[in-house]
Amino acid sequence: MTAAAPSTPVALQARGIVKSYGATQALCGVDFTVSGGAVNVLIGENGAGKSTLMRILVGVEQADQGELLLDGTPVTFGSVRDAARQGIGIVFQELNLCPNLSVVENIFLGRNAGRGFQIDRPAERARAAEVLQRLRADIGLDTLVGDLRIGQQQIVEIARALVEDARILILDEPTSALSESEVTTLFQIIAELKRNGVGIVYISHRLEELMRIGDHITVMRDGAVVASVPVAAASIPWIVEHMLGEDGVLPPRVSTRAPGAPVLEIEEVTVRRPDGAALVEQVSLRARAGEIVAIYGLLGAGRTELLEYCCGARAGEGVVRLNGVRIDGLSIAERVEQRLLLVPEDRQREGLFPNLHVGSNLSLSFLSRLAPRGILSPRAEAQAVDRMIGRLGIKARSGETPIAALSGGNQQKVVIGRCLMRGPAAILLDEPSRGIDVGARAEVFEAMRALSADGIAILFTTSDLIEALTIADHIVVMAAGRVTASLATSGADQTMLVRAANNVPLERDDQSQLATHSFP
């Protein structure tokens, strides 16, 4: 469904790209065109396939089917280096810099100038200075990257791509960690690159940003391109509609029961970065017994940090009460004893024990109860595990199945099951649907609903509007660390919620204006 060829010259073209991971099809026949001298915006919900497409464009992964055309000639990229040599650069959302090396060393990391083992330092310095000048960045060549602010680090990343004369530059959610003034600087850089004929691929969830700098917009959903038009022809409601698709008109969850007493109360929570910048600022919210509360927001809105503060995994200030008792001074283990549990966002890194089988993964938070006299009862444990496997419908032959043998969705259910075994009063779920396929998603949500029916207070984060609308009783929107909207699902309006998530509070603007003095 590509639109008519844009007026600008086509630099890179992807045709009929198909990519599967096991049974999950991440991309099903995607066409994508990158025009030179233009900002090609790519938007879609998490899991729509944007990142997969980018990984294929820069050679991190290879497509199962389809072809890439660079200036009309078919090309294949074996690696990121390979793609970079042919003029395609990428700045990943998570910056890949060595904080212990200087700006010049980082810019030329893995692509050193000179012959053989001899690095041509003067040539590197000259080239780096030239590129940084072009980016109008006042960054010392010998400064350690670890001492730079995030926005400056990103410029270093862009410089890395430019020293190899990148003709196509992919920016994956470049603004999620930037302050407002840094965003302005970035946009100036983008405009400059555009004038020089560089084709920019710009991925972001922030609609207003896209409308501001985009020339051409492509919307992806469920591994396919659903629309591709010049930005002039698009509007925010139009984008929301295409992003969410038909499912977007699902009826919101209808609360079946009156919510009970407040179980989890969060008051004026503030979490700061080590450098003092607020990640979460003065956030208050509460979840009542049997209530599902969604925290909807974009990446970098401070949702994860808020949940981590609640469960004790992150320092900050503010009151957290569980069933009326203050718990914000307790350790994680003590909060687990009080029956507040977290299902973390990154299953592999923070949720699963790859060396333990399903049963031990499930029972870990419950072992003290399974070992009344200090010795585990294998039978009691097996029974508890089997009950939980049945209750959540975990697709595992038995508790002895290795955890790695399960699909992402079932692994997620195992992490949720671990929290449930403890009989939680409140449960915090950070992006519970991340990285699992549609079917498993529905099952996870069903499980969440069942839990709320049991009277557990549920607080979960999501960057998927439909998720928030269909599962939650109450939606809290966060943007830039603050609550920008808080309302019952029944009264929620989609466009309004998206706008609230894009909202940057005025105060933060002022602060960053002040900061501009040190960062011209």
Place this chain on the structure above:
Amino acid sequence: MATTSTSLVSPGRSSPIAALIRLRALIALLTVFVFFAVLAPHFLSVGSLLITAKHIAIIAVLGIGMTYVVLTGGIDLSVGSIVGLAGMVAGSLILNGLTLTMLGLVIYPSVPLVLLVVVLLGGAIGLANGTLVTRFGVAPFIATLGMLYIARGAALLLSGGATFPNLVGDPELGNEGFPLLSASRVLGIPTPVVIMIVLASLAAFVAARTPFGRYVYAVGGNARAAMLSGVRVNRIKTVVYVISGMCAALVGALVASDLVSAHPASGETFELSAIAAVVLGGASLAGGRGTIGGTIIGACVIGTLSDGMVMMGVSEFWQMVIKGTVIVAAVILDQLQGRLGGASNRG
């Protein structure tokens, strides 16, 4: 069911090659044993078998503590030095007693009391290791490397570098019988071997059937997830170093008892034998995978290999080369198993 959190290898379909690799430690042990039985004169004599068994017990007891540490993803390089220091403290207590300057008298603790003091000392050193690792965030390798030097230095300081000889004690002082710790037998089995069997059984039970044991595996598998699940990760990490220190101190007493003297250099490079036993037994140095049973088999391989080569008259230099080769080969097989296991998991 579910008793075997320790059986971390996937059951079900597996090729004969995978089975062979899984049983590699046992196969290695049998091979080494048969090899020396055929080629080394007197290897199978009761006397030499008993000596070998004692050597194995020493490596195994160190290995038991080391297994717990390695399971959490740590390492304990200080055990060899703790062996030396513990032996010296035991020797000093038996020979010179404890001088209470304030009261102006010297007391001579009985042998059980000496053992208790020594094991508590080992535990205290382990506690220091654990505190360095958890409270101060020092990498286990560095923290225990520091302790390796500190404990060895302390052992040398105790006597100015000299040996405490003839630790037979004195019936009049009520502290005789120290040599019996190594020389006595229970039901015909040398006491050190009995100690090994009792400790190994206990350690294997704790690993498989107590919350603590499960937490050890969980911390090694994913410390962050363990913390978020409510496991007191720092406490678990500290306790494993205490266990390792206590095991090492016990070995120090055994070695001193065996020699009826305490030498400050005793136990040098023992930490390497213990680590080798743990790795041969199938544990992953990255943490989360390994068993006490595997470590015992690993200790048997190392002990048999050393003693057998001595009996065959293999030069000390070649012994080192061969031991090194066996250890590296074991780790390569371990990687191979990981890959085969991973493939079958995904399939």
